[in-house]
Amino acid sequence: MAMDESVRKAVLAAVPSLRAFAISLCGNVDRADDLVQETLLRALANIDSFQPGTNMSAWLFTILRNHFRSEYRKRRREVEDGEGRYAETLKSQPEQHGQVEFKEFREALSQLPSDQREALVLVGASGFSYEEAANICGCAVGTIKSRVNRARTRLAELMSIDSADEFGPDEQTRAVLAGGER
Amino acid sequence: MNDRKPAGQQNPMESAATRNKKPNTKPAKLTRDVQARLGQQLRAMYDEVVNQGVPDRFTELLNRIDGHGDKDKQ
Numbered sequence: 001m002a003m004d005e006s007v008r009k010a011v012l013a014a015v016p017s018l019r020a021f022a023i024s025l026c027g028n029v030d031r032a033d034d035l036v037q038e039t040l041l042r043a044l045a046n047i048d049s050f051q052p053g054t055n056m057s058a059w060l061f062t063i064l065r066n067h068f069r070s071e072y073r074k075r076r077r078e079v080e081d082g083e084g085r086y087a088e089t090l091k092s093q094p095e096q097h098g099q100v101e102f103k104e105f106r107e108a109l110s111q112l113p114s115d116q117r118e119a120l121v122l123v124g125a126s127g128f129s130y131e132e133a134a135n136i137c138g139c140a141v142g143t144i145k146s147r148v149n150r151a152r153t154r155l156a157e158l159m160s161i162d163s164a165d166e167f168g169p170d171e172q173t174r175a176v177l178a179g180g181e182r
Numbered sequence: 183m184n185d186r187k188p189a190g191q192q193n194p195m196e197s198a199a200t201r202n203k204k205p206n207t208k209p210a211k212l213t214r215d216v217q218a219r220l221g222q223q224l225r226a227m228y229d230e231v232v233n234q235g236v237p238d239r240f241t242e243l244l245n246r247i248d249g250h251g252d253k254d255k256q
Contacts, residue, residue: 003248015240020231037243044247102230105223124221125228156216 007047010056011040017057017126018064024121025068027110035071039064058128062136065118072114108158112151119147120155 018039022032043050043063050059109117115137122133123144130148134141 003244008244008248012236012241012244015236016232016234019234019237020228023231024228033237033239036240040240040243041247102223102227105220105227109224109227120224121228124224152217152220155220159220 003044003047007050007056011043011060014057014060015040018060021061021118021121021126022064022068024109024125025065025114025118026072035064035068039067042067055132058132058136061122061126061128062138065136066138104159108155111158112154116147116151116154119144120151123148 015036018036019032022035022039023029026032026035039060043060050056109120112120118137119133122128122136123130128136130141130144134144137144
């Protein structure tokens, strides 16, 4: 199959962001890369349904998101708690991307319902407008807005609870250590 | 025996800092400061992956589909 050079460029340009989105959806780099690969194969097999002049990136995100959703539903039927598994996946690879400082954030993110998580990532990190995110997720703009708001509120709660939890034991540990040395 | 207790659990530092920085009074539950920090973390995490660029497997995949895979192999 001969590929139009502009299509090829646009697809490759979207890959880094597709990967980041895929990782945020499934919490696992290897699975995310498989998801991106399957997305590209589907997209290129159906390239005729892409309307030239529209946003290639948004089109690919839509395919990836729909593919993930159908896979996710299948897997959830096999394994009962999808959210729990996502959180477990994250915990088993805490420093996959180096930065320890993201660990807490990653864990908080993993506790969000998946529809809130994807809305937050699309708008807050991928740089899509509310309208584009609504198209990608196949829902109303107002739904995306409320999901993003709920995601932000919940994240803030999770993060502040986490830091309060950390503060107590840490102080106690220091007190114990100091007591032991004297 | 050591009688020291955990201190400072009710430290209002965060809200004070927010008030000093931006006198923006939003009726929302989240302060702008907290929102900004969450947004920064989210983008930093995301950009870390984006900055990895395009892994070879995807360039190779497109080459294969395009039919000039052998030519471009290195």
